[in-house]
Amino acid sequence: MGPGKDNIELENVLRTLRERGHRVTPQRRAILREALSTRGHISPGGVAHAVAQRLPGVNASTVYRTLGLLEQLGFVSHSHGEEGYAYHLAGRADHVHLVCNACGRDLSLDIAETRSLAGAIERQNGFTPDFTHFAISGVCGKCRETF
Numbered sequence: 001m002g003p004g005k006d007n008i009e010l011e012n013v014l015r016t017l018r019e020r021g022h023r024v025t026p027q028r029r030a031i032l033r034e035a036l037s038t039r040g041h042i043s044p045g046g047v048a049h050a051v052a053q054r055l056p057g058v059n060a061s062t063v064y065r066t067l068g069l070l071e072q073l074g075f076v077s078h079s080h081g082e083e084g085y086a087y088h089l090a091g092r093a094d095h096v097h098l099v100c101n102a103c104g105r106d107l108s109l110d111i112a113e114t115r116s117l118a119g120a121i122e123r124q125n126g127f128t129p130d131f132t133h134f135a136i137s138g139v140c141g142k143c144r145e146t147f
């Protein structure tokens, strides 16, 4: 199995790293294990915190670089939100983040729902949008009720 599958195995990632000439250090292994076992969004800060509990002395920049490498290899992609950026496993970046600018709630919209807008942008601007890269800001239903 390669990138793009829903279930990304640690051993598969480690094999790919070695094949591309990257060293697999205990630190890298711990970081990758933590990232790949994270449910939902993988935040670099969260991974750094969890790894530091188990392997003291792993510095944050190693975590950031390792996650960047994981993205270069196509196993994850990032998206920007209110609280910095987070990674999705490849195959799970199939939604747009909707962030409420009043309460900060982060809702999710299926990427399929953006198809007609994407088509309009392509026709009018010759531009292919990537709605998964940045969150769309707005006001959630709960906050709208109280305005």
Ligand SMILES: [Zn+2]
Residues within 6 Å of the ligand: 041, 079, 088, 095, 097
């Ligand atoms: Zn997401």
Ligand SMILES: [Zn+2]
Residues within 6 Å of the ligand: 078, 080, 133
């Ligand atoms: Zn970006």
Ligand SMILES: [Zn+2]
Residues within 6 Å of the ligand: 100, 101, 102, 103, 104, 105, 139, 140, 141, 142, 143, 144
């Ligand atoms: Zn809200």
